Amino acid sequence: MYESEIQEIVKSYFPNLKEESLDAFIKHASYLKSTKGTKLISEGKRHRYFYLILKGGVKSYYSKESREVCMWFAFKNEVVGTITTYEGLPSKETIELLEDSELIKFNIEKIKVLTLTDLSISHLMNSIIIKHTLFLEERLYQLQFMTSKNRCKVLYESTPEIFQKVSLTDVASYLGVTRETLSRIRSK
Amino acid sequence: MYESEIQEIVKSYFPNLKEESLDAFIKHASYLKSTKGTKLISEGKRHRYFYLILKGGVKSYYSKESREVCMWFAFKNEVVGTITTYEGLPSKETIELLEDSELIKFNIEKIKVLTLTDLSISHLMNSIIIKHTLFLEERLYQLQFMTSKNRCKVLYESTPEIFQKVSLTDVASYLGVTRETLSRIRSK
DNA sequence: GAACTCATTTGACATTTATCACAAAGCAAT
DNA sequence: ATTGCTTTGTGATAAATGTCAAATGAGTTC
Structure with a gap:
């Protein structure tokens, strides 16, 4: 996939990203096609990427003593990653492809560097995290009530x-x- | 309490806030002393503030059909608020003082405006949200495992x-x- | 189609927790 | 101390869910 195609896709998914920020952002994005069962992020390891799902789906789960508990699922058009990865910590979750999928992967370390000087990118990352936070709160609510x-x-x-x-x-x-x-x- | 005192306190709590951002930030902060049972944020209403607890403690809870479920507790030196308030939405939770408390309240709307142009403040709000997100993930993990x-x-x-x-x-x-x-x- | 694997369903039973009712304890006001 | 109020503890029972084992079903390979 050509960089220009990636640019078009990223632009349409993140319409609030300013034109001048987009170029820098795209530099740390690349296309990825992978098969069912592939682990994008593995529990206990440090990772560098978060992902936008173009086609396919993923599950996130914690495992403990051979028991797996899924935390969320995501499909087409969703952004996925782990907050621990964003913080530079080893991931507590595993993210695994539910089926053959196509994704765009973003280098989180590089993009975090951009957030230090680029407001538009800082706000984008912010809004991705907030969306996840709202999801977690709803999930907790449902489990309790x-x-x-x-x-x-x-x-x-x-x-x-x-x-x-x-x-x-x-x-x-x-x-x-x-x-x-x-x-x-x-x-x- | 004088503005200079508030400034000292805020500065010590948020050491990463740049000197030039601090002044703008402080403009939307004020001291508040209130008694046990006071609701800082009420379910179903829009609010303007988040808080730093100087002394005392709070509980956050959802209520449904006369049943209350606490989502978290916070004490001295913690920052509290609701993510829905940050998003300008009506709160789903109530935040209530567990005891007579002293706080600094921050106008969230005004500070959000600052995040549009001030990277340092944008990062501060980010880190507050991320801390909460990590807490929610830990809580979900515990409930499930x-x-x-x-x-x-x-x-x-x-x-x-x-x-x-x-x-x-x-x-x-x-x-x-x-x-x-x-x-x-x-x-x- | 037979054999195999894996996911799902069903049954029997054990365990945990909720519910309801009430007793006991703690605390404040008189 | 007495009264009233709120919180906490205990007992009996019911409901929900977990656990283990076996049966069924669906899909794959030979």
């Missing part, structure tokens, strides 16, 4: 594609129940 | 003052159990 049956229902209504693309085991862990329980509650 | 007994233990070990200053009912809701259950598990 809603029954597992309702969480399942709300998820199905808001993003039915998750049930097509993600295994029930993973959806169950995301909803905070075992797969057996999810299997039962969703038929009721 | 740890037993209620362990969550209780970890909370007691990390911030014992919560058990002194907050009612068991509130702590229980924060930990995701009923107060009866918390009463039982903590004695075991």
Whole structure:
């Protein structure tokens, strides 16, 4: 993929990015095509990138004692990464492709350097983080207030594609129940 | 309290704020002393402020059908607010004083205007948000992976003052159990 | 199509936690 | 100290969910 194509894509995804910031931003972006199961970010390691999904999907999960708990899923047109990576720390999560996907990857270290002098880029990164923060708050709210049956229902209504693309085991862990329980509650 | 005193305090709390940004920042800060039970931010309303706690403590909670669930607690030297307020949206949470407290309040709208032209202030707000995001991720992790007994233990070990200053009912809701259950598990 | 693998469903049972009711303890005002 | 109020603790029971085991179903390979 040519740099000019990447530029067009990035421009359309981040319309608030000023023209003069765009060039610098693009310098740290590159196209990436990869297969199902590939890990974009692995738990315990430091990484340099965050990603924009052009095609495909990913899951994020924590693992502990051979148990995996999914924290979120993302598909086409979403920006993904981990906040620990942004902070230069080892990631606590793993981000893995759910299917063969196409992405644009951005060098986070380089782009952080740009935020030191470029307001437009600083605001862009800000808004990406805030979007994630709002998502986490909503998720916590649902875990604390809603029954597992309702969480399942709300998820199905808001993003039915998750049930097509993600295994029930993973959806169950995301909803905070075992797969057996999810299997039962969703038929009721 | 004189402006010069506020300036000293703010400067010491936000050492990364550049000297030339500090003056503009301080213009939107003021001292506030208030009594237990006062609501700094009320659910459903738009607000203009975030706060730095000089003395005292607060709790944040969501309420639904007369049930309250605490989302976090904060004490001396912590910055508090809601991300929805920062985004100019009505708050989903209520923030209430746990005891008579002294605070500095900052006008969020005005400071957001400053972030449009001031990198130093933009970065400061960023880092405050990121700190909160890391907290939310840790909390989600604990809710998904740890037993209620362990969550209780970890909370007691990390911030014992919560058990002194907050009612068991509130702590229980924060930990995701009923107060009866918390009463039982903590004695075991 | 048979054999194999993997995901999902179902059943039986154990465990945890919620719920409801009430008792005990702590605290403030008189 | 007595009264009233709020918070915390305890007991009995019900509901939800976890755990383990086995069955079914769907997809793949030979």
